[in-house]
Amino acid sequence: MGKLNRRALFLLHGWFSLPIWILFSFICITGTIAVFSHEFTWLTNSNARADNPADLPAKPIPELIEIVQREIPESNISRVFILESYLVSAVSFSTPDKPNALAYINPYTGVIQEINQGITFITFMRSLHGWLLFPWHHSYSWGYYLVSAMSIVVLGALITGLLIYKRFWHAFTRPRIRWNKGTRIMLGDLHRLGGVWSIWFLLVMGVTGGWYLTQALLWHNEVEVWQHPDPAPLGDLPQSKGERPDFISPEQALEIARNNLPDVRTTLFSYPEHNRDYYSISGQGSNPFYDNYSSKIFINPWNGSIAQTRTPETMNTLQTLTHIADPLHYGTIAGLVTKTIWFFFGLVLSGMSISGFLIWSKRTLKPAKSKTAITDSRRPEVLPPATPDTTPLETFR
Template sequence: MQWPSKKQWLAWHTFIGVLSGMMLFIICWSGTFATVSHELDWLTNPAWRSDASSISHQQLVDAYRQVQNVMPEVEIRQIETANSAGYAISVMIKPPHKAPEYVLVDPQTMSINGSYSALTIARFFRDFHMVLFNPLGIGKYLVCVFALLLLTSIVTGLLFYKRWWQKFWALPTGNSARAKWSSWHRWLGVWSLWFSLLIGVTGSWYLFEQSRFNFFDGLFSYTDSVQGAERPLPQLTANNTSISPAQLADAISMAEQAIPELTIHQISLNRGGYLFIAGQTSALLVRHRANKVYIDPTTMQLSYHQTADELSPYWRWSNMADPLHFGSFGGLYSKLIWFVFGLALSVMAFSGTWMYVKRLAAKASSSRVISLRFAVYLSWLCLAAALVIAGMHIMALGKGPDGWHWPPMALGSALFLLGWSGITIIGCVVGGRVLLSSSQ
């Protein structure tokens, strides 16, 4: 069997670019903003801000007590802190006859900065990027398939671009628009190679993980108190969403004794009946729930605790995928690096498609023009469906006893999301029309 020629590798790279470019742009564009979405919440909503340089475990108890005192009628479900300093404590509540909301408590003054719907910028971009707001239940599969196409595009690109490792310092040049775009595309591709591989590998892992969960073993965790754990904890029936601040303080003390180095970032008051505490230790590159404690609220006894270092290689990697994919492991600095390279990947997705469309038009390749049209129309359909379903979710969050309303949200956050959505729609429509017209 003869090894494919450089021309054949280029043809395959071209075809993958034509097929996936527009949709890959939408996915990368939304993922780029997902990396800094918590920071965007902080920028657009003053209630998220605090002068506190750190948050102690006692302040978590004090915030819980404050919300209980000020809002005795609500059900407190969860307490969360950000990974970085300067953020308020977020307390998730469920008011009577209303959708869940977030109460933001300043850890320094213990004053309540405000209450807002569960629609945050972070939640919007995470749902958009990872599942396209889950249209018809296939959103995650649709997104993750493009991770495989991204990896295939990387491999075929490297195989036709000879001596690519010598091109890092070759600045982009070109006499024509197409030549300049081609030069920039290759230059960005070389510098973004590590990032593209990381996104492709972790995205493909999500596809495997979701497929394994849905079609094979139904497992999403090593140990948990809800369905889907390899080692399930017995579910409890206790209603512990109204525990006293003193009980919460005792539970935190038990967590500190079980895992002395634990920095708490999440407390759930009813996870399968347990009081659930999770956070970070010295273990690198893991999400919060890799280090966790379960406490029976009825007996106030420790039921289970786990650190990331105790996990098998499989489950350790499972808990590493998110920090690597979103760049959250190093705080703002790593997130900004992910943001910049995410923009580069978005530019490459569109510029690569545009260049190859020009080449297809010159060669009058009708079959690939049909593929391009299919890809553009599919991307438009997916974007429209995602935004329509997002609108339905938003309205549901504002539903109350007197009807439907826009959910409580900071004006700056709402304007940002509306502006980003508008720019994305216009960009995709105009970009798609440019591609379609260039192919004729």
Template sequence: MTRTDKLAYSLHRISGLVGGLFLLMLSLTGCILLFDNAIDGWLNPSIVTVAAPANGGRQPYDAAVQTLQKQFPNAQLRNLILYPGATNRALRADLNEGRERLWAYVDPYTGRFLGQRNMQNAFVRQVRNLHEHLLAPPIGDWVLLLVGICLVTSVLTGTWYYRKSLLSVFSIGVRWNKPKRIVYGDLHKYLGVAALLFLLIMGATGTFFHWEKTVDRLFGEERPRGPRPEPVALKLNTSVDALLAKSATTVPGFVAEVISFPDGPDGPLVVRGNGADANPFYGKFTAATEFDPNTGELTKVFNANEADAEYKFEHINEELHYGRFGGLISKTIYFILSLAMTIVTATGLLIWWTKRR
């Protein structure tokens, strides 16, 4: 074994141990986040899911806005999630009521208010906060930056160390009849090679995200800080449905996904979604239209295909990390690979443990 190989093995072992338990958590929470909407529906069927009528006709979205205004007369309506492709999904509104963030639900077919809950207490929200911040930003962001670097280091050093026998793992397979230490080793190498590209993508994109949240913010341009403004109740002088119709005629093939309401008296109303030319690697929403909420005048049209390189790079990283770019197919593949990542991490820790005994 050369000195370089010894160094690579040492770095592989150290980086795996440092990031090991965190990587187990990240791979498991990542599996949940791949199907967060479905899981949220299973956990909260009485307010999240609805029965679509035979005719499938939705009420105007203005009716849903009016329902929310009556139910929460003093709250700030931030977003209305439309779920256009899910016939059994309730509309979800994000609101600020005082200092409390709420998710409120309206039946899109009847306009009936279904219920509300604290956003921060939602299971899928807590899982996302754990996955992205360890429940403790900004300290958690720094820890996850280190974990991302450890994963990249572990993948690269492991690839280097086993470079001469990398593909032989598929012919050897997993020798289940051998002692546990050998079984752990075979599983670790077999799944590590099978999921090699996925592990590298997860490490690189995760490192990029937390580099932005930590190092960039620490040494970048200082962002203005101040007290959070008090929520302002929504007062619209124009029809939401009219703005959605105008968006559909402005952007070819436009399908609206989210309506973002003004966050202040002079803020725009933004309709986000995807047009016919949507590139799934450029984010969940690749098109948007902005309106003056008082006059209904169209003030801006956004198309991700025309965005700058920085925007595209950031969103490509996000889609590669979360596996949304291919719909259910890519999410299923990512789920399987995330389970492989869990086993690779667990067996690496078990190999270290058995060698200590």
């Protein structure tokens, strides 16, 4: 009975991975690259680097906006992204001939180093890993479902693998790799060793992936995790028959945000999209387990009143999961240190998906071929019938 259960677990473990192993391996590899997408951008695109040889302070967001408005007079600015200190700041804008563009500004020198009108490497890798570049239909993407469903594969393979591998904890104290016992045994040892040392990583990927799957279902059913503020009251809009009145300045909005969220580092500044919309200013506080947009404030652009404030302290469970999933999934918790750890274990997981297929093929395909060969060797030979031009004796030769 024990042998039967073990065989059933092994088959179940294989089926959790093998039918979709190419897709799973691809998702693992792209996710591993996505962990270092910002660093790869710095490495491959010199215009994305924020060199600061004179050790200058970073320019404030209003000054970055002024630079774009001065250099590109027709620009209609929508957002400003503040990235890592070694990367440029990105100002999103549009003009009559550039409907969707990003200005890469060195935040220390104020120089516009590039105008990007296509998809960035960071966005490309996150999209390729997150939803395989499948199209979005209003609030859902089948690619997003496919990728997030891999969380079931990860957790299923982890549970069945631990049930198969008896006394797996010995791999922590007495790791064993038999290099001279053949390819199958060596791959099996590497697969088990990688799996045991990656238990925590597999759990993190499985749980965060499970949240992404839940989030996809919420989006698809139009369930709002956050209650967005109501549009600005009509009475707040100034009445004018002449020129359009101006909003309060970005500098004023940012000052209001700083006064209300003094410990938050601003990472995203967004203009109102219409007259009854708000300035939205997002940032990250002192807790590294929350993402760069976990704190957010909505400011009325006409009178500076605060429509809504979001902070980790006021979040419910779903809201908290929304903002801690990415740092845990991509390893941005402690910057380059945790990114390096996540990148390494991402490589291990990618290797395990490939080695798992090789082990399965050697255990399953090779015996199947051997069985076929044995059957063929025992099969009686069928001789062709004699023809009028040959005798039976010539046929047997």
